[in-house]
Amino acid sequence: MKEWQILMLNQQDVINTGLLEDMTGVLEKVETVFRLHGMEQVENPPKTMITLNDPETGDWMSKFIAMPVYIGGKINRPGIKWAAESMTNARTRELPMGIDMVILSDPVTVEPKAIIEGTLITAMRTAAATGIAAKYLARKNSEIVGCIGAGVIGRTVIQALVEVFPGIRKVKLFDIYKEKAEKIAEEFQGRVNVEVANSLQETVSESDIMATMSTSTRPLVKKEWLKEGYLITQLGANEVEARIVTDSDMIVVDDWEPIKHNHLSVFYPLIKEGKIRDDHIKLLRHIVCGKIPARISEGQNILYSSRGMGCLDIIVADHIYKTAIEKGLGYNFKMWDKPYWI
Known part of the structure; x- marks a missing residue:
């Protein structure tokens, strides 16, 4: 039976x-x-x-x-x-x-x-998606990672990025609760140098790859802080200011429809104003399967935004x-x- x-x-x-x-x-x-x-x-x-x-x-x-x-x-x-x-x-x-x-x-x-x-x-796959985005979209010589948010996803994103880029020599980690960042820095001792940052600007300005994974409802990252040739990965809905969206050379997302219709997203008002159209957006899955090219130059500025699938x-x-x-x-x-x- x-x-x-x-x-x-x-x-x-x-x-x-x-x-x-x-x-x-x-x-x-x-x-x-x-x-x-x-x-x-x-x-x-x-x-x-x-x-x-x-x-x-x-x-x-x-x-x-x-x-x-x-x-x-x-x-x-x-x-x-x-x-x-x-x-x-x-x-x-x-x-x-x-x-x-x-x-x-x-x-x-x-x-x-x-x-x-x-x-x-959830914690592992979210970080891994960021890692795969970085594999295709970050500069190959990236050495410094900036992370905003020292929660569960902050921990696993560091783990994923270090796996994808073994040449990373420093991670700048910022959280408004400094003790949380210090705890994660201690966990990674002997594997990668995680340095607790004192400010958002300090975190962003040094980084080749910038990752945001906070619960913030307001923009945290300013365009003028970013290095030329940046990759910034946004896991929240509204962590980067609008200029980063409009000025990036390439915008890549995991799934456009849920991002497009999220009224809390940084994209939402830009779509309403006609500053962002569907044809501005590339899907990470089309890059991974080879339908469209990944990063094409060292100076290309790229935003990756994720809603989770x-x-x-x-x-x-x-x-x-x-x-x-x-x-x-x-x-x-x-x-x-x-x-x-x-």
């Missing part, structure tokens, strides 16, 4: 697959899914989001986001990421600001095959699922002994 079981993987199971020590593998998976997406073998429809606002202030309090995906090719995996964010958690620090789950399904019978804690997957989570989760089976991790949940109605 067939066993109808779902493999349940909690956060410790995910850690035990070796995910956090395998940025090389995550980078490879993320690059693969960008390439497959560029070759039209991935279905990654727009996210569906519900926002709950604080009744007193009117500011957003929590968000719930559904991200369905199908990855074709040899992966052949449908799945969905359920992502949620809480400003209460960010304030109290009793729980992660983002709490995510991933469900993987069988492509033929549609049975759910695994339910996986997704918070660490579910296909990155699903390809990493699929690998975790297969690894967990090999290692005997997790436990099985039986949905039914026999389906009641067929």
Whole structure:
């Protein structure tokens, strides 16, 4: 008799697959899914989001986001990421600001095959996407990285960029909470020199590659601070001033539609004013699969902006699922002994 079981993987199971020590593998998976997406073998429809606002202030309090995906090719995996964010958690620090789950399904019978804690997957794949963007868009001789934001993603972005550019000799890290930056600098001792910066300008002005991953709702990075030939990767919606968008020689994004329609994004007013059009935007997946060229000169100034795509989570989760089976991790949940109605 067939066993109808779902493999349940909690956060410790995910850690035990070796995910956090395998940025090389995550980078490879993320690059693969960008390439497959560029070759039209991935279905990654727009996210569906519900926002709950604080009744007193009117500011957003929590968000719930559904991200369905199908990855074709040899992966052949449908799945969905359920992502949620809480400003209460960010304030109290009793729980992660983002709490995510991933469900993987069988492509033929549609049975759910695994339910996986997704918070660490999010942290690793987000950083890996930045790493892949830098691989194609940064100057090959880049030596100094600037990072704004010393949260979870700040840590993994440093990990990814050092992996992609082993010649990096210094990381300038800034956070308004200096002790958080100091903690990350200590973690990277012996691997790369992470120097805690005293100001935003100091962080930006020295950097060949600039990465922003903050929760700021206002622009942080000014155009005049950036080196000529820069790559700046923006993981938030509104961390760079408008002049960086309009003056960059090349604008690359992971997924344009959700960025284009995000009214909190730096792009939104520029689109309304006619200063940015669809034909100004390049998709990273088309660069990775070779449909359009990457950086073409040392002096080219490039902005990469990311909204995050579910296909990155699903390809990493699929690998975790297969690894967990090999290692005997997790436990099985039986949905039914026999389906009641067929």
